[in-house]
Amino acid sequence: MHRIGQGWDRHRLAAGRPCVLGGVDFRDCPVGPVGHSDGDALCHAVTDAVLGAAGLGDIGAMFPDTDPEWAGADSLELLRRAWARVAGAGWRLGNLDVTVIAEQPLLAPHRGEIAGNLAGVLGTAPRRIGIKGTRGEGLGPEGRGECVTAWAVVLLEREERRT
Numbered sequence: 831m832h833r834i835g836q837g838w839d840r841h842r843l844a845a846g847r848p849c850v851l852g853g854v855d856f857r858d859c860p861v862g863p864v865g866h867s868d869g870d871a872l873c874h875a876v877t878d879a880v881l882g883a884a885g886l887g888d889i890g891a892m893f894p895d896t897d898p899e900w901a902g903a904d905s906l907e908l909l910r911r912a913w914a915r916v917a918g919a920g921w922r923l924g925n926l927d928v929t930v931i932a933e934q935p936l937l938a939p940h941r942g943e944i945a946g947n948l949a950g951v952l953g954t955a956p957r958r959i960g961i962k963g964t965r966g967e968g969l970g971p972e973g974r975g976e977c978v979t980a981w982a983v984v985l986l987e988r989e990e991r992r993t
């Protein structure tokens with residue numbers, strides 16, 4: 831059995847904020863995402879995609895932004911917790927494809943590291959994970975450098991349960 835899921839997330843970028851995307855700390859980036867957690871839009875989109883595919887709700891329900899426990903949270907850890915629920919329901923990752931739209935940071939040099947981080951959390955091989963970075967070409971809030979937006983599409987696989 832296969833199930834597909836998609837996730838989308840966007841965070842405002844502000845000067846002087848730490849910039850963590852896909853669990854990679856872009857130390858040289860002058861701007862970073864604003865959020866209740868660490869604002870890692872990439873991890874948030876992936877979390878919503880895997881929860882959606884498994885029919886397990888969404889990241890907002892699982893980690894409410896009104897809950898002080900998740901203030902400044904490491905979003906790779908949030909993904910790890912969400913994936914534990916998904917894997918607990920018998921799902922494994924078929925493949926995951928992610929696109930990040932932002933003027934900065936430049937993702938390309940770190941695609942392998944991001945895929946490795948996600949693969950480690952999702953119990954799979956990095957070759958099953960695609961990471962793409964693109965820019966807004968001056969258009970929209972991404973193009974004006976106001977935000978980072980991430981899209982994720984995931985395919986989950988599970989053995990048919992025979993009753």
Ligand SMILES: [Zn+2]
Nearest residue numbers: 839870871874
């Ligand atoms: Zn988010």
